[in-house]
Amino acid sequence: MPRFLHTADWQMGRTYSRFEPDDAAALAEARFTAIERLAQLARDERCDAVLVAGDVFDTQTVPDRTIRRVFNAMSGYQGPWVLLPGNHDAALAESVWTRALRLDAVADNVHLALVPGVIELPDQGMAVLAAPLTQRHTYEDLTAAFADWMTRPDLLRVGLAHGSVQGILPDTVDATNPIAADRAERARLDYLALGDWHGSKRINARTWYSGTPEPERFRNNEAGYALIVDLAGPGAEPEVSQHPVGQYPWYQLQKTLRVSSDVDQLLEELAAIPAPAVLDIRLQGDIDLHGETRLQYGLSVAEARHRSVQCDRTGLSLQPTDDDVAALQADGYLGEVITLLRERQQQGDDPQARDALAILTGLLRDRQVGAPPESAEEASS
Amino acid sequence: MKLQRVRIEQVRQFRQPLELPQLTAGLNLFYGPNESGKSTLVQAIRSAFFERHRSNGAEHLRPWGDSAAAPSIEIHFTSQRQDWQLHKSFLATKRCDLQVAGQAFSGEEAEDKLADLLGFQYASRGASQDRHWGIPGLLWVEQGSGQDIEAAAQHAGDHLQAALHSMLGEVASSGGDDLIQTVAAQRSNLLTPTGKPRGEYATLATRKAELSAGLATLEQRIGQYQAQVDRLGELRQQHQRDEHQQPWLAARQQYEEAQRRHRQVEQWQQEQQQEQQALNNHTQTLGLLREQQSQARSQVDKLEQRHQEYIRAQESLASLSAQSPQIEARLQHAQSAYSRALEKVALARQQQQHGQLADSVSQLERQIAGLSDRLAKAREHQETLEQTRQVQRQDAIDPDTLANLRQCQRQLDEASIRSNAIATRLRYHLEGNQTFTLEDTLLRGTGETLLLEETRLVIPGVGELQITPGGEDLGRLQRQLARLTDERNRQLHALAVASLAEGEQKAERQAERLRTIKTREQLLTSVAPEGIDALRAHQQTEYIRLEQLRARLAALPVASATALPLDQAETQQAEREQQLADAEQQHQRHQQSLAMATQRTQAAQQEWQQLQRELEDPKRQQLQHTLAQNIRSAEEDSSRLQAAIDLRQTRIDEARPDLLQQDMVRFKTSAEQLERAHQSRALELARLQSALETLGGEGLEELRDQQTANLERVERRYQELRRRAEALDLLLGLLQDKRQELTRRLQAPLQKHLHHYLRMLFPQASIEVDDRLIPGQMTRSGRQGQETGEVRALSFGAREQMGLISRLAYADLLQEAGRPTLIILDDTLVHSDVTRLAKMKRILFDASQRHQILLFTCHPDQWQDLGVQPRDLEAIKSQALSEVAVQSPHSTRSPTTMP
Incomplete structure (x- = not known):
């Protein structure tokens, strides 16, 4: 009885604008590794086939090299692959697929589901009903035709589609590429392999989103998995298991700092995140000079552990305590300026005052530790 | 700070030690003439403090020409409730010793302590300059520089500030100015002084714009690419649909249908044309038939007409025939008249010939007579001529010889005459x-x-x-006469004459003869020009002619008397000939008319009869009947054809051949267009396909994503820098504001002291102090009320006064701050008038209540009312010398301790 691997949303060729170039390159590279890992997994788990439910490529105009590398990365698994065009790589008149075919990059064991229809895999005992996107967006349910497609009775019916399941996923009102939630039942499918939702998600017993194998968003859903589906026989409920594939989990932390212990808590949370990961930290509230120093320390530790750590502190104001100011030995008019800036910060959102205060306290601290202001400036710039 | 004792040795003109002892707390006034050493003294005090003992900058202290000199200065003073003893020597012996409160310092340590106390700096190398002098530079006024307060105050700035900060400790900030400098430096990395971005910040803005533009271009290209992909899909669909449906076939069928219908219409049109032709033929035939009919009808009329013509011809023939006898008679008559005339002419001609011949005979007779006469005359002339010629031949004389004779005779005569004259x-x-x-x-x-x-x-x-006879020529003359006579005689002989006269006569006769010969020759020539023989022959010929004429005349018959003259006869004959010709012509015409009339009559008769016969022919009757029948039948055919034509025309019109033609064009073009569109679509497909293949490989979207990433990074960096720039700007502004505020607070005490002195000079006046603690604008009551102006703009004298006031105010300020103050004035206020000087003296006296003031002058009389004892420098010098005499001259090394 067939056992196959269900994956989707590889988004090959994706670039990461928000990261530093070396991080972005590593994350892009991780997506190729993910394919190799999928192939490895399929081989290890003795899968009969691999179904990719759309968005193999992030854009139509990826460089030729990317196309070749994608198909090369699949070479670890010699069984049949069925690749479905999704909204990012729709089977248009000229598409990444036609280019791949022109490049002669597609191996014989790879089936491209470029036209709606049935791909029979008799050796594997299954018929794949593919609903590729042939336009970038469509407002009709392309899987509606599944019910009319007859398949050999000895083959299990496996649907392969890309889109939003109606009424289940958040923000799917008026969504493009809709898919009826009960499609598997209505089209007598043994399993419906879906793509588009980047987290691994069960819609019903026979309908699953596999999610992307390598996370690329901070939405904390179940990304970074592949599904292995066992079909015991016609009509039997599929057995679906999640397998981690991703290298870098993406975490987003949003914290409001009010008191000193908040910083402690944040630092503990940071330390608890398994490395390597991609972190996005957004901080709000106030922080005193001491807390700031600790935060800085904790962040620098995390930066060394993880692939990328980004910390947005625009919502966080530096609020030196009176002790801080005293410790800075800001006498005379310097003290007056610090007081003024603190007041301005407290009166309302004043990023300039906040930054100015940070610079001033920084300079004063540098002066205390004895570093000449010039070298401190060089270090900071 | 109070100086108590100053001692100098080996300093310029003071080779010997000089001591200023017992200096008082307040004013100390020293006077002396120029070059008495006032300035040297002041210089020495300055050098003691400002110049490092090791410095070569003390060279100016060296006495003239003394290379081994060791200028030394010893100063005792109190400051901060402590006694200080400074001993410093330069050049040959470089040393510095300082004792204070039981502690001894030496060398640079001692010097640094002094600098710290007084607030000045040493030059790092070379002679100390005004920028190093700090507070002493402000309070110790060199000769002629009292008016220049600005530079001195600036050099003293830091020390002044420091003094003031210590005074206003709670508001000042330690290291605040450094911090401001740091912030300003950091800000200037990002912003220009006017707040415009610079450096990386500015570059980023440009880069951002570039990237945005690049991104927009990429977006556009991607948009184009996608649009082309869509177009490709659409085209491919259309192409396949067309390939399947082949819509041009339908158009082509429509075209063929239209063509078929059009051909039918064309056929109709052809038929129509043919029938129209037939109808035309019919109409023509009918016309002919109708003409025939009307012709037949007109022949009956013609018969009568011809009969009438016949009768008329007959009549005219008869009339002509009647004229014939008359015309014949006239002709005969003319003929006979003509014959008669001819006879008359012949007769006349004969008559005339006879007359003419007779005339010729008589004429010839006369000619012959003439000829005979001429012949006779000619013979006579001939004869005379021959006789004369005969005489001439015999009695000829040579005229030339005669002329010679004549000449000779004349000479002879002349010679005779001459001989007579002299004889x-x-x-x-x-x-x-x-x-x-x-x-x-x-x-x-x-x-x-x-x-x-x-x-x-x-x-x-x-x-x-x-x-x-006498005379000498007589002999010659005699000989000439003899020669001439001989000559004459010889010539006479030659001429065969006796004398000249005879010769002349003979010559005259000869001339007469010659004339006669000439005359006769001419006469002969006129009578017989061709000679006498020719004349005779002519005469003979005439004779023969005469005989012939006479013979002819005799042969002619004798003319009748009735004969008319020839011309008359000829005229008559011509008339008759004319008459005859007329008659003949008339006759001929008549004959012709007659013949024609006869012929006409016959023809008319024939025609008439023929027509009559024809009309009466039964075949013709039959023909007429058939003709009528034919006409009826042709008329029927015509109307039938017309109906058919009308019907068909309606059909043709209804079929609208023009529209059918348009349809054909339309359908044909449509078919072609559809097919062409199909082909061009295939071309576009291929073209688009290849364009997209090229574009696809460029990785446009990935490039776009990379560009976006770049842009975002640049944007992030830009925002960071912007925030930093804004923060730095804010911070710098705040710091400077606070710093300025502080300065203003520092300025207040200085202003207070300034006003204290200023109002002693100008009541009600006020003065402002700028950031650098330098007096700026002054306001005072002048002649035109309140006037405000910069201190700098005042007159030299007033500037000097203001300079002194300012220095005194600084001194007050410094004293308040617990700093040592000592005021040294070298020949000051020399440019002040009496009034001002009086006021300044009050000011100085006032200041001397708080500060020690050393005043050096060369005008002791001006300063008499200062309330202090002026001390004569010369007196001090002489006193010193007397002391030296007592002491060892080189004992200056031993420090003197002041109690």
Whole structure:
């Protein structure tokens, strides 16, 4: 009885604008590794086939090299692959697929589901009903035709589609590429392999989103998995298991700092995140000079552990305590300026005052530790 | 700070030690003339403090020409409630010792302590300059620089500030100014002084714009790419649909249908044309038939007409025939008249010939007579001519010889005459018959003779006289005469004459003869120009002609008397001939008319009869009947054809051949267009396909994503820098504001002290102090009320006064801050008038209540009312010398401790 691997949303060729170039390159590279890992997994788990439910490529105009590398990365698994065009790589008149075919990059064991229809895999005992996107967006349910497609009775019916399941996923009102939630039942499918939702998600017993194998968003859903589906026989409920594939989990932390212990808590949370990961930290509230120093320390530790750590502190104001100011030995008019800036910060959102205060306290601290202001400036710039 | 004692040695003109002892707390006034060493003293005090003992900058202290000198200065003073003893020597002996409160310092340590106390700096190398002097530079005024407060105050700035900060400790900030500098430096990395981005910040803005533009281009290209992909899909669909449906076939069918219908219409049109032709033929035939019919009808009328014509011809023939006899008669008559005229002419011609011949005979007779006459005359002339010629031949004389004779005779005569003239003239008158003989000649009566040669005169009775004429030419003349005579005689002989006269006569006769010959020759020529023989022959010929004429005349018949003259006869004959010709012509015409009339009559008769026969022919009757029938039948055919044509035309019109033609064009073009569109779509497909293949490989979207990433990074960095720039700007502004505020607070005490002195000079006046603690604007009551102006703009004297006031105010300020103050004035206020000077003295005196003031002057009289004892420098010098005499001259090394 067939056992196959269900994956989707590889988004090959994706670039990461928000990261530093070396991080972005590593994350892009991780997506190729993910394919190799999928192939490895399929081989290890003795899968009969691999179904990719759309968005193999992030854009139509990826460089030729990317196309070749994608198909090369699949070479670890010699069984049949069925690749479905999704909204990012729709089977248009000229598409990444036609280019791949022109490049002669597609191996014989790879089936491209470029036209709606049935791909029979008799050796594997299954018929794949593919609903590729042939336009970038469509407002009709392309899987509606599944019910009319007859398949050999000895083959299990496996649907392969890309889109939003109606009424289940958040923000799917008026969504493009809709898919009826009960499609598997209505089209007598043994399993419906879906793509588009980047987290691994069960819609019903026979309908699953596999999610992307390598996370690329901070939405904390179940990304970074592949599904292995066992079909015991016609009509039997599929057995679906999640397998981690991703290298870098993406975490987003949003914290409001009010008191000193908040910083402690944040630092503990940071330390608890398994490395390597991609972190996005957004901080709000106030922080005193001491807390700031600790935060800085904790962040620098995390930066060394993880692939990328980004910390947005625009919502966080530096609020030196009176002790801080005293410790800075800001006498005379310097003290007056610090007081003024603190007041301005407290009166309302004043990023300039906040930054100015940070610079001033920084300079004063540098002066205390004895570093000449010039070298401190060089270090900071 | 109070100086108590100053001692100098080996300093310029003070080679010997000089000491200023017992300096008081307040004013100390020293006076002396120029070059008495006031300035040297002041210099020495300054050098003691400002110059490092090791410095070469003390060279100016060296006494003139003393290379081994060791200028030394010893100063005792109190400051901060402590006694200080400074001993410093330069050049040859470089040393510095300072003792304070029981502690001893030496060398640079001692010097640094002094600098710290007084607030100045040392020059790092070379002589100390005004920028190093700090507070002493402000308070110790060198000769002639009292008015220049600005530079001095600036050099003292830091020390002043420091002094003030210590005064206002709670508001000042330690290191605040450094911090401001740091912030300003950091800000200037990002912003220009006017707040415009610079450096990386500015570059980023440009880069951002570039990236945005690049991104927009990429977006556009991607948009184009996607649009082309869509177009490709659409085209491919259309192409496949067309390939399947082949819509041009339908159009082509429509075209063929239209063509078919159009051909039918064309056929109709052709038929129509043919029938129209037939109808035309019918109409033509009908016309002909109708013409035939009307012709037949007109022949009946013609018959009568012809009959009438026949009758008329007959009538005219009869009339002509009647004229014939008359015309015949006239002709005969004319003919006979003409014959008669001819006869008359012949007769007349004969008559005339006879007359003419007779005339010729008589004329010829006359000619012959003339000829005979001429012949006779010619013979006569011939004869005379021959006679004369005969004479001439015999009696001819040569005219040339005659001319020579004539010449010779004349010469002879002339010679004779000359000989007579020179000859001895012998005139004689003889009485009675007396005679004498001259030579052989007997002379008598009266006479004269010429004697040319020796002549013998014999007078009868008397004797003989021998006369010899004189003169020298006589002999030559005699010889000439003889020669000429010979010549003449020879010529006379040649001419065969006796004398010249005879010769002349003979010549005259000869001329007469020659004339006669000429005349006769001319006459002969006129009578017989061709000679006498020719004349005779002519005469003979005429004779023969005459005989012939006479013969002819005799042969002619004798003319009748009735004969008319020829011309009359000829005229008559011509008239008759004309009349005859007229008659003949008339006759001929008549004959012709008659013949024609006859023929016409016959023709008319024939035509009439023929027509009559024809009309009466039964076949013709039959033909007429058939003709009528044919006309009816043709008319019927025509109307039938017309109906058919009308019907067909309606059909043709209804079919709208023009529209059918348009349809054909339309359908044909449509088909072609559809097919062409299909083909061009295939081309576009191929083109688009290849364009997209190229574009696809460029990785446009990935490039776009990378660009976006770049842009975002640049944007992030830009925002960071912007925030930093804004923060730095804010911070710098705040710091500077606070700093300025502080300065203003520092300025207040200075201003207070300034006003204290200023109002002693100008009541109600006020002065402002700028950031650098330098007096700026002054306001005072002048002649035109309140006037405000910069201190800098005042007159030299007033600036000097203000300079002193400012220094005193600084001194007050410094004193308040617990700093040492000492005021040294070298020849100050020399440019002040009496009034001002008086006021300034009050000011100085006031200041001396708080500060020690050393005042050096060369005008002691001006400063008499200062309330202090002026001390004469010269006196001090002499005193010092006397002391030196007591002490060892080189004992200056031993420090003197002040109690």
